[in-house]
């Protein structure tokens with residue numbers, strides 16, 4: 001929902017100010033799915049709002065639910081007919097998280113990522129980004145799924161810092177108390193390492209969690225896996241992260257997808273340990289080891305046993321680390337598996 005458009009429509013119709021409040025309450029607290037449903041508003045207002053545009057800028061083409069019921073993936077159609085995917089996750093019985101997309105495709109081209117393979121089509125607007133959260137809240141209400149959705153991760157399709165302005169606007173909308181009211185600490189933005197935007201983000205959103213997709217701690221390998229490394233190599237990234245840690249004192253999450261025979265060897269663990277130690281206080285750094293989710297690429301997953309050994313090496317070096325649970329693999333909804341169905 002574009003609150004500015006709604007407010008302009010109400011202004012044009014000379015509706016009293018409390019109408020906007022009623023509408024906000026209906027959409028963001030009671031999770032009404034359409035203007036017609038908002039019965040506290042006069043019919044004429046509901047019709048005028050409907051004519052100005054639908055409440056949700058996205059519409060579900062298909063929803064898949066994983067066998068565990070802990071991951072739901074939707075393909076959403078945008079107003080120009082393109083599609084993006086978005087995921088609703090239940091990492092624990094009482095917690096819901098959504099993994100949202102910010103671009104159709106992605107231009108960064110990480111070699112192991114399905115989104116990267118499809119190339120880049122366009123940025124999502126702030127409304128399209130935040131409407132994914134609204135979509136899932138409505139979905140949960142319709143399905144009678146209990147609990148509240150108030151964790152958001154920008155880890156779907158696209159590179160958030162390649163569309164910084166739209167993502168920045170969407171963050172403001174999500175955190176706005178009169179709209180989504182999601183706490184800054186419940187939001188994480190994941191980047192492949194665009195240094196100038198990391199610096200901006202540290203100043204603009206010091207309370208929002210930052211995750212950096214590292215995947216390799218030597219330039220030669222990272223150049224190949226995460227091509228943005230050629231523009232912003234590890235030393236530059238490290239400098240930006242040190243500054244970020246000093247000024248925000250917030251934890252930084254480093255993501256590391258374990259690829260068999262490529263970055264999962266003892267020497268890779270050692271390089272990672274040295275790199276992490278060069279960044280700042282270890283209590284402010286957390287490595288998320290991700291098991292590779294199958295994509296149509298040349299990469300292979302390391303075994304769970306190798307992941308455990310790699311994990312142990314980090315822990316023995318006093319590095320905080322976890323092996324991330326992969327929800328939604330059976331519906332191609334896990335990290336790096338999202339694509340636009342229409343192009344599949």
Ligand code: SAH
Nearest residue numbers: 113155158159190191192213255293335336
């Ligand atoms: N573009 C951003 C955020 C989206 S990707 C970024 O790259 O950080 C979210 C996470 O999934 C990133 O850490 C990404 O590297 C990881 N990922 C991509 N493909 C994957 C795959 N096939 N298996 C596991 N993780 C993957």
Ligand code: SF4
Nearest residue numbers: 106108109110113116
């Ligand atoms: Fe883009 Fe992230 Fe996929 Fe890399 S991992 S191609 S940055 S979406």
